[in-house]
Amino acid sequence: MDKKKLLDSLAGGLIVSCQSQPGDIIHEEGRTVVTMAKAAAWAGAVAIRANSPEQIAAIHEAVDLPIIGLWKIKFDTEPDFIMTPDLDSAKAVYKAGAAIIALDCQVVLAPGGKRRRVDLIPLVKKEIPDALIFADVATLEDAKAALEFGADIIAPTLFGYTPQTIDKEPPDWRGFAALCELCKGKAKVIMEGHIYTPEDAIKALYLGAHAVVVGSAITRPQLIAKRFVDLMGGLKPEADWRKSEQAWTGVETKSKE
Numbered sequence: 001m002d003k004k005k006l007l008d009s010l011a012g013g014l015i016v017s018c019q020s021q022p023g024d025i026i027h028e029e030g031r032t033v034v035t036m037a038k039a040a041a042w043a044g045a046v047a048i049r050a051n052s053p054e055q056i057a058a059i060h061e062a063v064d065l066p067i068i069g070l071w072k073i074k075f076d077t078e079p080d081f082i083m084t085p086d087l088d089s090a091k092a093v094y095k096a097g098a099a100i101i102a103l104d105c106q107v108v109l110a111p112g113g114k115r116r117r118v119d120l121i122p123l124v125k126k127e128i129p130d131a132l133i134f135a136d137v138a139t140l141e142d143a144k145a146a147l148e149f150g151a152d153i154i155a156p157t158l159f160g161y162t163p164q165t166i167d168k169e170p171p172d173w174r175g176f177a178a179l180c181e182l183c184k185g186k187a188k189v190i191m192e193g194h195i196y197t198p199e200d201a202i203k204a205l206y207l208g209a210h211a212v213v214v215g216s217a218i219t220r221p222q223l224i225a226k227r228f229v230d231l232m233g234g235l236k237p238e239a240d241w242r243k244s245e246q247a248w249t250g251v252e253t254k255s256k257e
Contacts, residue, residue, distance in 0.1 A: 003132055006066055006099060007152065007188055010211040013046030014201065015068065015190070017215030018059060021051075025222045030058055036219045037063040049192075049213055053096040060097025068134050068213075069098020075111045080161070083136055085111060090124045094131050101128065105135035105146040106158065118142060121149035134190070138162040143179055147186050154183055155192040155213065170194035173207065180208030196227075 001009070018036035020027045037048050037059045049068040050056045056069045071089040074081040083104040084090050090101050105118040121133055135146035138158035146154055156179060160170040171194045180189045191204035192213035201212040216223045230236075 001066075001099070003130075003152065006132060007210075009066065010046050010188075010190070012205060013211045014040075014044070015047040015049055015192075015211055015213040016040035016043075016045045016218055017049040017192075017213055018219055019049075019051045019055070019215065024220075026220070030054075034058050034062045037065070040218070041065055046211065047100075049102070049215070050098070053092045056093055056096035056098050066100060067098045068100040068102050069093035069096060070102035070136075078111055082111065082117065084120075085117070086120065087123050087127060090120070090128060090131075094128050098131070100132040100134050100153070102134040102136055102157075104158070105137050105151065105154075106139075106142050106162065107145050108162075116145070118145045118149060121146060121151055125150060135187075136192075138165050140175070140178060140182060143182055147183060151187055153188045153190050153210070154179065155190045157192045157213075159193055171200070171204075173203065176204065176209075177207045184208070 016036070018033045018040060020032040026032055033050060033055045040048060041063045045065065047066040047068060048059055048063065050059050051070050051072050053071065056067055060067055070083045071093050072081045072083055073085055073089060083102055084093060085104065090103065094101055101124060103120055103124065105121065107116050107118055110117045121135065125133060132152040134153040134155065135151035136155055136157035137143045137146060138156070138161070143154050156176060159165045159172055160168065176191060183189045188210035189208060190211050190213060191209040195201055195204065195212060195214050196217045201214065204212050
């Protein structure tokens with residue numbers, strides 16, 4: 001499938017994020033994410049979002065849907081993990097079966113401080129020309145830079161997880177509408193992050209989303225249950241499912257080269 005046909009195939013559809021990491025209650029190596037992906041395909045999802053070459057390859061073998069691939073890596077010098085931080089990781093997820101490569105496209109510095117994270121886009125486009133570039137951003141500033149470098153898809157995936165946005169209540173519908181307006185005619189916008197109901201997904205489409213990614217609300221039953229428990233208990237400060245959703249475990253750690 002060429003790039004245009006692939007983009008067109010996502011229009012108006014649901015993309016399910018199928019991820020499982022060591023430490024997750026539901027994690028069973030080589031099984032959990034494949035079961036998630038099969039369930040999503042049965043339901044009519046148009047694509048899968050998956051993390052790490054191993055899980056991408058397992059899903060690619062089991063399910064005939066396009067895969068948005070990423071690789072979450074935690075560097076020992078960085079405060080947070082980075083999604084697909086370098087060219088080698090991008091090549092690995094592409095080789096595993098991802099036709100769409102998701103990159104952390106913030107304007108903040110990449111590990112080592114020699115370039116911004118968003119600066120990876122032209123390198124990947126040059127080395128892997130057949131792949132679509134999915135830019136994960138947190139702010140409109142990030143989105144503008146990703147557009148300049150030719151990202152095919154832009155999503156506010158990182159909103160609510162970065163120092164600039166951590167204190168803001170997601171989803172930011174006003175900001176998402178501005179993102180859609182910014183990218184009109186230049187790149188597709190996909191809504192990702194903190195979508196918990198079909199009504200929210202429909203709202204995103206109405207505001208201009210090309211498609212919608214849903215993860216925790218579908219594929220992380222422990223968080224679905226915790227959301228019920230926390231809300232039914234009055235959402236006490238010590239019982240907040242959002243904090244659990246933001247806590248990532250089992251991310252590969254690398255030393256800065």
